[in-house]
Amino acid sequence: DSGVTQTPKHLITATGQRVTLRCSPRSGDLSVYWYQQSLDQGLQFLIQYYNGEERAKGNILERFSAQQFPDLHSELNLSSLELGDSALYFCASSVAPTPETHTFGSGTRLTVV
Amino acid sequence: AQSVTQLGSHVSVSEGALVLLRCNYSSSVPPYLFWYVQYPNQGLQLLLKYTSAATLVKGINGFEAEFKKSETSFHLTKPSAHMSDAAEYFCAVTQGAQKLVFGQGTRLTINP
Numbered sequence: 001d002s003g004v005t006q007t008p009k010h011l012i013t014a015t016g017q018r019v020t021l022r023c024s025p026r027s028g029d030l031s032v033y034w035y036q037q038s039l040d041q042g043l044q045f046l047i048q049y050y051n052g053e054e055r056a057k058g059n060i061l062e063r064f065s066a067q068q069f070p071d072l073h074s075e076l077n078l079s080s081l082e083l084g085d086s087a088l089y090f091c092a093s094s095v096a097p098t099p100e101t102h103t104f105g106s107g108t109r110l111t112v113v
Numbered sequence: 114a115q116s117v118t119q120l121g122s123h124v125s126v127s128e129g130a131l132v133l134l135r136c137n138y139s140s141s142v143p144p145y146l147f148w149y150v151q152y153p154n155q156g157l158q159l160l161l162k163y164t165s166a167a168t169l170v171k172g173i174n175g176f177e178a179e180f181k182k183s184e185t186s187f188h189l190t191k192p193s194a195h196m197s198d199a200a201e202y203f204c205a206v207t208q209g210a211q212k213l214v215f216g217q218g219t220r221l222t223i224n225p
Contacts, residue, residue, distance in 0.1 A: 002156065033212065043203060043215035056211030090156060099213045100145050100164060106156035 004105035025093030119216035136204030
């Protein structure tokens with residue numbers, strides 16, 4: 001157990017729908033990162049939050065959004081889902097807003113049908 | 114922008130043989146480099162990382178990697194493969210202070 005908790009572990013939904021993925025960072029970690037792992041794009045950075053504020057954005061689609069709450073958990077919202085959004089979504093956390101001490105969660109596998 | 118190239122999407126070795134997974138990076142600044150392992154249906158686990166200290170980095174499960182600036186490489190090795198090493202391995206480099214950039218991954222298969 002890495003200490004980073006992601007829920008749900010699996011999610012199956014239809015095209016056009018909206019889902020929310022949740023991540024609870026390790027105790028004491030202030031920074032949360034979201035990554036997407038897909039067969040065609042590999043592992044890609046989506047977005048980073050530090051202590052509630054957005055710090056960096058990567059290849060995140062406009063249909064996707066995220067936030068980090070005062071208790072430091074984070075949610076990734078995916079809307080108007082397409083088949084191509086099917087992927088494994090990872091959350092990672094770290095104490096500082098730098099990725100050298102990333103700890104990854106076990107991921108949420110999203111299947112869009 | 115920093116990037117990572119992993120040579121060989123699939124590597125197959127016999128049990129007990131040397132494991133060598135290749136990673137080359139491009140970076141305009143001294144990089145931090147990482148190797149992660151992903152077992153089937155699991156998340157990413159850090160094997161080892163280079164953060165500008167010793168160039169030979171030892172990690173978990175008997176793996177090690179050597180940072181070679183002249184070759185812009187950070188190859189992962191293990192002297193003797195074990196069946197439990199079968200997994201996907203990812204090399205990564207920090208880009209700025211914000212994120213990791215990953216290679217495409219190398220799937221390691223161990224033959225009995």
